[in-house]
Amino acid sequence: MVTAAALGAAGCDAVGGDASAPSGAGAKEGRPSPRPTPVWDTSPSSVAAVGDSITTGFDACSVLADCPEVSWATGSSEEVDSLAVRLLGRAGAAERSWNHAVTGARMADLPGQMARAVRRAPQLVTVLAGANDACRDTVSAMTPVADFRADFQEAMNTLREALPETQVYVASVPNLKRLWSQGRTNALGKQVWKLGICPSMLGDADALDEAATLRRETVQKRVEDYNEVLGEVCAADRRCRYDGGAVHDYRFGTEQLSRWDWFHPSVDGQARLAEIAYRTVTAERP
16 A cells, blocks of 8 residues: 555635634635645655665675665665665765665664664655565564564654654565565575575475475565555555555566575666655655
């Protein structure tokens, strides 16, 4: 679900003191109706990012390493054309965008990241988190949906207590099962997966028996539940926009996946994430 940009009332009474307001058709012709002021600003002047390895550009440039310059949210790479660059220009992004994402972070880490982000008083905060809550050693170790909701709500509360007018863009959790389906065709990728990348989904990558299928379906369902939470919490905040599942629904192909691990976004994949974010942030909505 995509949160619509609500409209707030604007303007003031044109008649002062105790005077009676004019009435009738003549009054309507003589006094133009005030225009509502949009709550959502499609051109924020600063951006802070919170989240996990996707936002740090992990494995996009070299094996098992962050590469923040290609981050979809705040990176400087011309190939990616990050959200910050698209909104602020290259010079503006260098001065007024900050990346607080941490590789390996889960939703429980988001309140702390948000606390660091608010110190910069950004006009827009981007959120992409949740994959690591599903990517655990076992399905039983995945973050419960109720805890995921509580952690995300706490992060939003942390932001709102400090910056009530800052806008939030929330990206959906990617489709981990689709990433498994794409990556399992590459022998090198599967070797890297054995180092511990998303074991709940990618473990025993070639196994297609009933137990393996059930395991992957369980992870997939948890991701869908997480995305439902993201949409619901965001919908309750008039200055929050959820991508409506666009990142989850995007069909990452081999060109969009890291050639180092065939799971994280490549430079091209980061550019696709930046496109989705920019469309959502700049969309004009009634």
